[in-house]
Amino acid sequence: MLIIILAVILVIALLLIAAALILRSAGFGKRCEGNENLKYLKAKNFDNLNALPVSFKSNRGQTLNGFIYTGAKTDRYKGLIIFSHGMGAGHLSYTTEINYFAQKGFAVLAYDNTGTCSSEGKKLYGFAQGIIDLKHAVDFAKSRSDINELPLLLAGHSWGGYCVCNAAYLCGDSDIKGILAFSPFDSVNALIKDTAYAKTKINLGFFSPFIDIVNLIKFGKTGVLKSCDTIASNSIPTLIMHGGNDMTVLLQNSPVGLKARIASNPNSRTVLYESKCHNVYLAKEAEQYLNDIFAKISALPADSPQAYEIYRSIDYSLITKEDLTVMDTACSFLEECAMKRDFLTEQGV
Numbered sequence: 001m002l003i004i005i006l007a008v009i010l011v012i013a014l015l016l017i018a019a020a021l022i023l024r025s026a027g028f029g030k031r032c033e034g035n036e037n038l039k040y041l042k043a044k045n046f047d048n049l050n051a052l053p054v055s056f057k058s059n060r061g062q063t064l065n066g067f068i069y070t071g072a073k074t075d076r077y078k079g080l081i082i083f084s085h086g087m088g089a090g091h092l093s094y095t096t097e098i099n100y101f102a103q104k105g106f107a108v109l110a111y112d113n114t115g116t117c118s119s120e121g122k123k124l125y126g127f128a129q130g131i132i133d134l135k136h137a138v139d140f141a142k143s144r145s146d147i148n149e150l151p152l153l154l155a156g157h158s159w160g161g162y163c164v165c166n167a168a169y170l171c172g173d174s175d176i177k178g179i180l181a182f183s184p185f186d187s188v189n190a191l192i193k194d195t196a197y198a199k200t201k202i203n204l205g206f207f208s209p210f211i212d213i214v215n216l217i218k219f220g221k222t223g224v225l226k227s228c229d230t231i232a233s234n235s236i237p238t239l240i241m242h243g244g245n246d247m248t249v250l251l252q253n254s255p256v257g258l259k260a261r262i263a264s265n266p267n268s269r270t271v272l273y274e275s276k277c278h279n280v281y282l283a284k285e286a287e288q289y290l291n292d293i294f295a296k297i298s299a300l301p302a303d304s305p306q307a308y309e310i311y312r313s314i315d316y317s318l319i320t321k322e323d324l325t326v327m328d329t330a331c332s333f334l335e336e337c338a339m340k341r342d343f344l345t346e347q348g349v
Contacts, residue, residue, distance in 0.1 A: 028123060028124045028125055028126050028127075029123055029124075030115075030123050030124070031115045031116070031121065031122065031123055031124070032087065032088070032089065032090075032115060032116045032117070032124055033089075033116075033117060034088070034089030034090060034092075034093075034117055035088075035089065037307075037308065037311040038089075038311065038314075039314075039316060040089065040090075040092035040093060040095070041092065041095040041096065041316070041320065042092065042095065043067070043069065043095070043099075045095070046095070046099045048071055048072035048073055048103065049069060049070075049071065049072065049099050049102055049103075050069065050070045050071070050072050050102075051067040051068070051069050052067055052068040052069075052070075053065070053066075053067055054066055054067060054068055054109070054111070054140070056111075056136060056137065056139075056140035057136065058114055058121075058132060058133050058136045059132050059133075059136065060114070060121070062114055062119065062120040062121045063119065063120045064111050064112060064113070064114065064119040064120070064133060064136065064137070065111060065112060065118040065119050066091060066109065066110050066111025066112060066118075066119075067109075067110060067111075068107055068108070068109050068147065069098050069099070069102045069107070069108040069109075069110060070102055070107050070108075071102045071103045071104075071105065074102070074103075074105050076105075077105060077106060077107045077147075077150055078104070078105040078106050078150075078151075078334075078335060078338050078339075079106055079107075079150050079151035079152070079153050079177065079334065079335075079337075079338035080106070080107045080108075080109060080141060080147050080150040080151070080152055080153065081101055081106050081107070081108045081109070081153045081154070081155050081180075081334065082108075082109045082110075082134065082137050082138060082141060082152070082153070082154050082155070083097075083098060083101075083108055083109065083110040083155050083156060083160070084113075084130060084133075084134050084137075084154070084155070084156030084157075084159075084160030084161075084163040084164050085110070085112070085113065085116075085156070085157065085159070085160045086156070086157045086158030086159045086160050086161075087124075087158065087159045089116070089117060090111075090112035090113070090116045090117035090118060090119070091110040091111060091112055091117075092117070094110070094157065096320040096322060097157075097281055097322065097327070098110050100322060100327050100331070101155075101331065101334075104331050104335075106153075106334070106338075107147055107150060109137060109140075109141055109147070111133075111137060113129065113130050113133045114129050114132075114133055115129075125218070126215060126218055126219060126223065127159060127162060127188050127215075127223075128188075128215060128218070128219040128222045128223040128225070129219075130159055130160065130162070130163040131162075131163045131166050131167065131169070131170060131222055131225065132170070132219070132222065133163075134154070134156075134163045134164065134167050134170075134171075135167070135170040135171055138152070138167070138171050138175070138176075142175070151177040151178075151337070151338040151339075152175050152176055152177055153176070153177055153178045153179070153180070153334050153337060153338060154167055154176060154178070154179045154180070155179075155180040155181070155182075155330075155334070156180075156181060156182070156184070157181075157182040157183055157184075157279075157281070158182070158183050158184065158185075158248065158249065158278065160184075161181035161182050161183055161184025161185075161227075161240075162181075162184045162185050162188075162227055164179050164180070164181050164184070165179065165181050165184050165227035165230060165231055165238070165240070165255065166222075166225040166226075166227055166230045167179070168230055168233070168234045168236060169221070169222065169225055169230050170222065173234040173235065173236045176236050177236075177237070177337045177338060177340075178236065178237045178238070178239075178333065178334055178336075178337025178338070179236055179237070179238040179239070180238075180239050180241075180330050180333060180334060181227075181238070181239070181240045181241070181255070182241050182242075182279075182280050182281055182330075183241070183242055183243065183246055183248070183249050183254070183278050183279070183280050184227055184240060184242075184249070184254065184255065185227065185249045185253050185254060186226050186227045186228045186253050186254060186255055186258055186261075187226050187227075187253055188211070188215065188223075188224070189208045189211055189212065190250075190252075190253040191249065191253060192204065192211065193205055193208065194249075194250050194253060195248075198247070212224050227255050228255050228258050228261040228262050229261075231255060231262040231265050231268055232261060232262045232263075232264045232265050232268075233265075234265060235265055235266060235267055236265070236267065237267040237268075237269075237333070237336075237337045238262075238265065238267065238268045238269070239268075239269045239270075239271070239329075239330065239333045240254070240255045240256050240268070240269070240270045240271070241256075241270075241271045241273065241280050241281075241326060241329075241330065242254045242255075242256035242257070242270070242271070242272055242273070242276075242280060243272075243273050243274075243275075243276030243277050243278060243280045244272055244273065244274035244275065244276065245274075245275060245276060245277045246276070246277055246278045246280070247277065247278070248277075248278040249278065251272075255268075255270060256270040256271070256272050269333070271329065273326070276323075277291060280323075280326060281322060281323060281326050281327060281330070282320075282321065282322060282323060283321040283322060283323045284323070285318065285321065286318055286319055286320065286321040286322075286323075289315070289318050289319055290319050293310060293314060293319070296310055297310055297311070
C-alpha cells in the first residue's frame with residue numbers, strides 16, 4: 001500500500017514539474033526585452049505629447065518604470081487611464097493608442113510589467129504578475145496628488161486586457177470607474193492549451209489541473225482568476241472588444257464569446273468585430289500588413305539577411321494605423337464612465 005501511495009505522489013510530482021515547465025516554455029521563465037529589430041515609438045515621435053517619467057515598486061520590491069502621458073494642449077483632464085500592456089514588449093508597443101487617449105483629454109499612466117523592458121525583474125513569473133503589477137500601479141496613482149482626484153479608468157490589450165478585467169479582485173471596485181479591454185482572454189489554462197495546440201497539434205488539456213495548482217502555489221487565488229468570473233462579480237462598467245478572426249485569443253476563450261457568463265454585471269458590454277484579428281484597435285489594412293510582415297519573417301532563419309531587410313523596410317505609419325471607429329467607441333465609453341461617477345444610479349439600476 002505504501003508503495004502505491006509513493007507511486008501516486010511521484011506521478012503527481014512529475015505532472016506538477018511538467019506543468020511548471022509548460023508555463024516556463026510559455027515565456028515566463030525569462031525576461032521580455034521586446035524585439036530589437038523593431039522601432040518602438042516614444043513620446044517624441046508624436047506632436048503635442050508630454051511624457052513624465054515615473055517609477056514605483058511592485059510586490060517583490062522590484063521597480064516598475066513608465067510615464068504619465070498627457071496632451072501638451074490639455075489643461076484639464078477627463079480622467080486617468082492606467083494602461084496595461086500585452087506580452088511581446090512593454091508599453092511602448094501601444095504609444096499610438098496612448099497618444100490617442102492623451103489627445104482626447106485623458107492622462108495615461110503606462111508602465112512596463114515586471115521583467116519587461118525598462119522595469120526590473122529577472123523574469124515575467126506568470127500572467128498573474130501583471131494583475132499584481134496593476135494593483136501597485138493603482139496604489140501609486142492614488143498616492144500622487146496631481147492625479148489621484150481624477151476618475152480612475154483601466155485599459156489594456158491581450159495579457160493587459162486580462163489584467164484589467166481581473167483588477168477588481170485585488171483593487172476592489174469602489175475606485176474604478178470603468179474598464180476597457182481589447183482582446184482579453186478568460187482563462188489562462190485555455191490560452192496555454194489553445195496556443196500549444198496551434199503550434200504542435202498536441203492537446204494539453206490533461207495538464208490543466210496541474211497548471212492551476214502551480215499557479216495557486218505561486219500566486220494564490222490571483223493565479224487562477226478567470227476574467228468572466230471577476231467581471232460578473234462586480235458592477236464596474238466594462239467594455240470588451242474582440243476580433244472574430246483572432247487566432248491568438250480564440251473567441252471561445254474571450255468574454256465576448258462567453259458573454260452569457262458576464263451578464264450578471266449590468267454594466268458589461270461586448271463588441272465583436274467579425275473580420276478583425278488580435279490587434280482589434282488597428283485598421284484592417286494595418287492588421288493585415290502586421291500579420292503579413294511577421295508571417296514572412298517567421299518563415300526565414302532567425303538571423304537571415306532577408307529578415308533584417310524586411311524589418312528595415314517596415315512602414316511604421318501603416319503598421320500603427322488605428323481603426324478610428326474602434327478607438328472612438330472606446331474613448332466614448334471611457335468618457336461616459338469618467339463623467340458618471342454614480343453610474344448604476346444614473347442607469348436606474
